[in-house]
Amino acid sequence: MKKNLLVSFAFLFVFVSANVWAEGELTIVSWGGSYAKASIDGIFKPFEEETGIKVIVEDYNGGLAQIRAQVETGNVHWDVVDVESQDDLIACDEGLLEYLDDLELPDAPDGTPAEEDFFEDANADCSIGNIVWATVIAYNSTGFESDPPSTMHDFFDLEKYPGKRGMRNTPEVNLEFALIADGVPPEQVYETLSTDEGIDRAFSKLDSIKDSIVFWVAGAQPPQLLADKEVAMTTAYNGRIFNAINLEKQPFVIVWDGHVRDYGQWVIVAGAPNLENAKKFLQYAARSTSMAGVSNRISYGPLRHSAWELVDKHVETNIEMRPHMPTDPENSKNFLVNDPEWWAEHRDDLFERFTAWVAR
Template sequence: MKRLIFRSLAFLFALVSANVFAEGELTIVSWGGSYAKASIDGIFKPFEEATGIKVNVEDYNGGLAQIRGQVESGNVHWDVVDVESQDDLIGCDEGLLEYLDDLELPDAPDGTSAEEDFFEDANSECGLGNIVWATVIAYNSSTYEEDPPSTMADFFDLEKYPGKRGMRRTPEVNFEFALMADGVPPEEVYDLLSTDEGIDRAFKKLDTIKDSIIFWETGAQPPQLLADKEVAITTAYNGRIFNAINTEKQPFVIVWDSHIRDYGQWVIVAGAPNLDNAKKFLQFAARSTSMAGVSNRISYGPLRHSAWGLVDKHVDTNIDMRPHMPTAPENSKNYLDNNAEWWAEHRDDLFERFGVWLSN
């Protein structure tokens, strides 16, 4: 069970004095593209300026394979990684990640303790809450000009909305999308997926569009697939589509119906070569101002209540960011919270079955 285990500080302290810099460096691994840029400008560069610690940034596509390989080989060169919530739970259970029980976190600007200020379940034994993000569906407005798709059921309706579909190459979120498209209420999805009948039903629904799916693996691919018109509609990370609309002026539309929310978390790789600097970074990233620094650049929400008061205009385009967040009231009419614990328990079996389905 995920739980908040961090002790909070009585006040927001400076990591180092203004003229005494720390030494060394730090390798942080994130998801590349517009999200990585938002993190670099919103957190990484301010951290470097505040501490003198050099941040080296690497990209990856998620999962634990690279972390597991480094830890098991004893050749760890990553320090901090931005992971999905189920990977935090699995990695912690397998001993791939450092425990954070001695990490002290800053209070909110008004003195509210970190424990009260963070969203429920944002933090875990090995993970520090970073962002709330969503997997949504999106389409190019020029493709469906009349009566455009507005529901998850429309995504699976090839007769009414013909064209290729983009989906991430994973059973995660795809099973949930399939069941919601088939009429299952969000609150019943994981109970149904816990049965053989539910898994079979999800596969059966995916079968209806299988021949029309182009699978993607990186967050940068869905907006590119839409721009190139390789797909008519795709699942995607909401922030990547927002960036394409807001910054690149692409004619894309986000459909929020049945979106799936998740938390991104900072973790420290077990045996990280720069452990002390990694902990200093997590303390810095936990600040409300740090979280807002990302959310004012890309539409992923902060995981501290106090940070929401700091979310305002996009730093470059001056657009109001709050209506574009997954948790905005207008976007919250019908959605599903990702059940990381469920996926941590069922992941291996379902990934194996999904792989067989892909090959058939």
């Protein structure tokens, strides 16, 4: 009898423990590399310590293919995903994401309501703003000892600056860069791309360097391409290049001219298995202190005004972080803000054309 009771209690303990464990975890999908490390140390671990919810981290390279496949098959195993702004709009419209209208976000430390403290357009129906980041041009300074490149035009000038060029294997940003290099003012880029002639013009500019392009997919690739001297210049996420310079002491230089700025946003996959934990995480990630926790580890800016007051020095190297952010005044002399609504409308057609162009 006593033995049977012990067995029963043991079974009950295992059953309850298993269910507590199942309810006490959360899968968050981000972009890997130095950005993932900054997120893990700046947000994920502190969230685990405060809530007791175990965070499982997975990496991806953007896009909606995996989210779409999970939702359409009913086999959802991702909870929270860090997406690009146009992916948020497309996925929300397709019903791939949870609506967050009723999610209560924390006020700023001084009591300012969240809706007044977040940057304009940082949040949407299915997303909460995370970071402001930029795609920039970068080069290895050992290859340009005199008269180094300094403009977007220089990236496309193979005669003056010979060598391979790294570019992300996507039309997004590449088309914008091509038009800026061809003399289109940033404020007219999307107006120009809204015409057939403008799209042809962008592809024509890309044609001028196509034979010299090395395409990349993951954000960790551009710093490696520069370090291995496989390319003379490359497009890259600004934070990846900053960390290569700051932490790895690589001789890289960022060209801010003509950069394209964008917001990173947290979303919850429709049918997420840990929905309540996912909502708790988004509320935690929306804190000013959480955003600053990332921005003090990698040069992506926070999307709350109050969080900017908390951006200080890098937690390891003690370097001042603000001058390395996309939004620093010195870096903001000639740039373009990504238009997610434009890309949500034109993306399918341009991806089809870009894919065919790459294959030619």
